[in-house]
Amino acid sequence: MKKIAIGIDIGGTNTLFGLVDNSGECLTKKSLLTSNYDTPEKLIKAIFDGVQEMKDDRNDIEIIGIGVGAPNGNFYNGTIEYAPNLKWKGVINLIQLFRKYFDLPVYVTNDANAAAIGEMTYGVAKGINDFVVVTLGTGLGSGIVSNGKLIYGHDGFAGELGHTIVEENGRDCACGRKGCLETYVSATGIVRTAHILLAKSSKPSIISDEKITAKSIAEAAQKGDSLALEIFDYTAKKLGLSLANLVAITSPKIIVLFGGLSNSGESISEPTQKYMEEYLLQIFKNKIKITQSFFKEGTAAVIGAGSLVWNELKNDETNK
């Protein structure tokens, strides 16, 4: 029997889940529309049914645990707590709900932390004890690893780089404050920057020809559109300064960019590396590499969540 972890990525739009083996291979996966389920239990029931089908398709596997990446997922409590982009409100005890259907250990964390554990276990951060994963999607998440361990902090909520304030009285953020990094550096942030520069600039630009999205800006930048390049440059400068400040705090060996915005060719990582170098304290210059995720989008989040299980089993072994 082959030992297998279930990896689940609960997102605001889609929930992906699949079977992940100990080498980080995603054997099979399925997708559900998160918003189709008006309670988290209904979603978990649907995942249970999906996993049964996956098991029926193969009789050579033994499932050993469940890893869940979810917005505001808390590792210590096994909960989702006040996630602004899910319709289920308050504190959701995921471990309790999963245990109704599965007699397996359940590990919960947020999507960026799951991504970091994925990179550490199978990806570009294998063998690296100090690194950071920055997820660029609708928002900006981060998973920070120091001394070979993920930083969960005293309450399980560490790693909120996207909610560091980079401009006092800056852009309104969904968290209720102003000037958070993710209001500038994210798929939504870059669109806000586009609106500001379109208002300010008299340059003609192809981005105004259709609905402005992070994707349309990235495509315009790749075609050499000058305003789109300016938008990327502004975004990269903000991210570069924040990463230089993060380096001063945790001194990672590599910074991994993961998800949405980061797959827009070289448009964001190259200028971000340039600005980060400009802002870095002397002792850190030319040491820290910004790199792309090892994983292809789509399976990455499922593998990251599955790797939570393998990583916890490894920690248990080490502590024996």
Added chain:
Amino acid sequence: MKKIAIGIDIGGTNTLFGLVDNSGECLTKKSLLTSNYDTPEKLIKAIFDGVQEMKDDRNDIEIIGIGVGAPNGNFYNGTIEYAPNLKWKGVINLIQLFRKYFDLPVYVTNDANAAAIGEMTYGVAKGINDFVVVTLGTGLGSGIVSNGKLIYGHDGFAGELGHTIVEENGRDCACGRKGCLETYVSATGIVRTAHILLAKSSKPSIISDEKITAKSIAEAAQKGDSLALEIFDYTAKKLGLSLANLVAITSPKIIVLFGGLSNSGESISEPTQKYMEEYLLQIFKNKIKITQSFFKEGTAAVIGAGSLVWNELKNDETNK
């Protein structure tokens, strides 16, 4: 025979060293003027002579290791690297130099990290796995502990909160960049703020009666001098925002203020706590306590350095 560590704090002005036992007691200490020694080896020779005298005074001790806190001290390399406030330039291999005189294990780190290990081993952070120490002196240093381990980063230089950039194109910093936190929040930073507010304000203030120092500003604030209080408020706001951002990254349970500026009564920690709360992300509000160091100034740095030895011995035991 009582087991004893030598704790050494090399500062820009004074070098303190003493005998530290396993309960964090400093049995005896001496002070040297760092600038009297034109090479680091001459200072180490003088420390060796001092330790011999300490040993001659008591015949019940066995010295088991040396812990050194020094500016730009690097734990991995056992070096001082390009310390701007020491007259010895370049990279100084402290372990090599100490080994000429002492046949003992030598551990080196910077003063803020040594302070953090001191607080973790004997002080207010005993039993706390996630906390931060901020040292407020001529500059601003920090020692960050996550998962019960000091964050040294991939190169041993992590924890430079004082060199995070908080104002683009802000005040000139000794590091060659602009807008670092320590140009605002430190004994020198607060004097710079005083000059700016004295230039801007028409308020009469007792701080202009004599040479302006962090101490004279603190004393004026305690007498209720309105300009001095404004200076402290400005400083606390800068520190409060930076700490709120640091909380978003590592989520410490407590933040310990240590050294110079922080001993100026309640003037800095109370308004800093207030501003930090204002800036904190919702999930972190009313959870994180800013507290004063457990140690009295003077012996604190020596105990912190000595605790490096005890902490490393403990780690060796755990890893066996």
